[in-house]
Amino acid sequence: MNRYQDTMDRLRFTPEQKEDMVDRLMASEVATPRRVLPIRRLAAAGVAAALVLSLGAAGATGALGEVGAAFSAIFGSSAQTEVIDKIGYPVGASDTDHGITVTADAIVGDTYSYAVVYTIQREDGTALVSDDVLARAANPETEALPLAFQSHDTTPRGYKGGSHARTWFFDADPADNAIQFVELRTQDTPIQPGELTVQLRDLELYNEDYTACTTLAEGSWTLKFQLDFEDSSRVLPCGQTFRLDGAEAELNTITLSPLSIQVDYTVHGAGDPSLDWIEPLSLSLTYTDGTTLDLSHAGGSSAYGEDGVNCQKSMIFDQILSLDEVASITVGDVVIPVTQ
Structure with a gap:
């Protein structure tokens, strides 16, 4: 479901x-x-x-x-x-x-x-x-x-x-x-x-x-x-693991564009299917000048599969971004650089 x-x-x-x-x-x-x-x-x-x-x-x-x-x-x-x-x-x-x-x-x-x-x-x-x-x-x-x-x-x-x-x-x-x-x-x-x-x-x-x-x-x-868009998205290197409310989670992909971000991850051993694995995930963006943008309030979807709970946390930004000004994305305690 x-x-x-x-x-x-x-x-x-x-x-x-x-x-x-x-x-x-x-x-x-x-x-x-x-x-x-x-x-x-x-x-x-x-x-x-x-x-x-x-x-x-x-x-x-x-x-x-x-x-x-x-x-x-x-x-x-x-x-x-x-x-x-x-x-x-x-x-x-x-x-x-x-x-x-x-x-x-x-x-x-x-x-x-x-x-x-x-x-x-x-x-x-x-x-x-x-x-x-x-x-x-x-x-x-x-x-x-x-x-x-x-x-x-x-x-x-x-x-x-x-x-x-x-x-x-x-x-x-x-x-x-x-x-x-x-x-x-x-x-x-x-x-x-x-x-x-x-x-x-x-x-x-x-x-x-x-x-x-x-x-x-x-x-x-x-x-x-x-x-029919000219897609300017970047797919960031993933595969890192982190802890989410006591469970092990793995980053699958992060897709970043000037318009939005989508984080795809799997929570292994999630246990209770009624638990929410979207809202607890902390997510932020760091600019090249050192300032940060909290994205933890983003919405998303989750679906239960054989490997655990497959989740997507995503949002459209309040402002159009220049990706040249983005230094990294932080998911949980994992920092993923944005290559310029």
């Missing part, structure tokens, strides 16, 4: 609110559960205007500079422009139903992970959400718009594995009538080039205490576009 986990530690909701949101999302798709996390930064003034202009030019010119603008609200306005333009591309796929258009603006990806930014807006130019709803996103206790899709299915063609994701809504520019939706997804097997189908249904609004939803806008939207 596969178990999927994604940390909830950084959510700024009460435990009851978190549980309610997770239950709703888990019920919509058992095979690939997903949980909503708040955006941790808002776009700087003017980002949305740059996004609209740049995405309009993308289809005609094929230029990639607009990818950084599309993701500036996710990875920060100082995102590694050259790096993000290399690993991503504008999309432009859209679908309209009940007078509402959903457009996939841009995508970035690597071996196991990808991130997509969508824009949602009414065709008649009226605002999709009220000022009161926008004000709720400004509350530091929530940070994200209190919205959810009633159902959300993301399916790469022919994919049989599992995945875990973070999704949330935000407003890049309160002066326009559009809002944005972002999905950060990690698979447990490598992404294969090909068509991705995204199916969305009914936009819903959470009440003030996040215990229930009402329908904000009915609709069914299906978008299809290609997964």
Whole structure:
């Protein structure tokens, strides 16, 4: 049996609110559960205007500079422009139903992970959400718009594995009538080039205490576009052993990219199958200047096999990295250099 986990530690909701949101999302798709996390930064003034202009030019010119603008609200306005333009591309796929258009603006990806930014807006130019709803996103206790899709299915063609994701809504520019939706997804097997189908249904609004939803806008939207990244991932040398909660664990592979990290390891003699072997694993990144980035809150998956518990701990970073600035990865007490 596969178990999927994604940390909830950084959510700024009460435990009851978190549980309610997770239950709703888990019920919509058992095979690939997903949980909503708040955006941790808002776009700087003017980002949305740059996004609209740049995405309009993308289809005609094929230029990639607009990818950084599309993701500036996710990875920060100082995102590694050259790096993000290399690993991503504008999309432009859209679908309209009940007078509402959903457009996939841009995508970035690597071996196991990808991130997509969508824009949602009414065709008649009226605002999709009220000022009161926008004000709720400004509350530091929530940070994200209190919205959810009633159902959300993301399916790469022919994919049989599992995945875990973070999704949330935000407003890049309160002066326009559009809002944005972002999905950060990690698979447990490598992404294969090909068509991705995204199916969305009914936009819903959470009440003030996040215990229930009402329908904000009915609709069914299906978008299809290609997964075809220039993969800049590095596979680090592994095979080292370490102790994890009293059991012996072995590192199988570590895949590092400017977008994400995935650590594959096996816990031998794990014993009780109900134990969690994802959260206890300490994981960090050390930069060449000596500073560190704690990644222990990453989510992942585990599956019981003949050799023990096979685990994958992974996450998409808060910022796009330049791998030239990464010195090493530490898993448990094992330090793995990143060769420059």
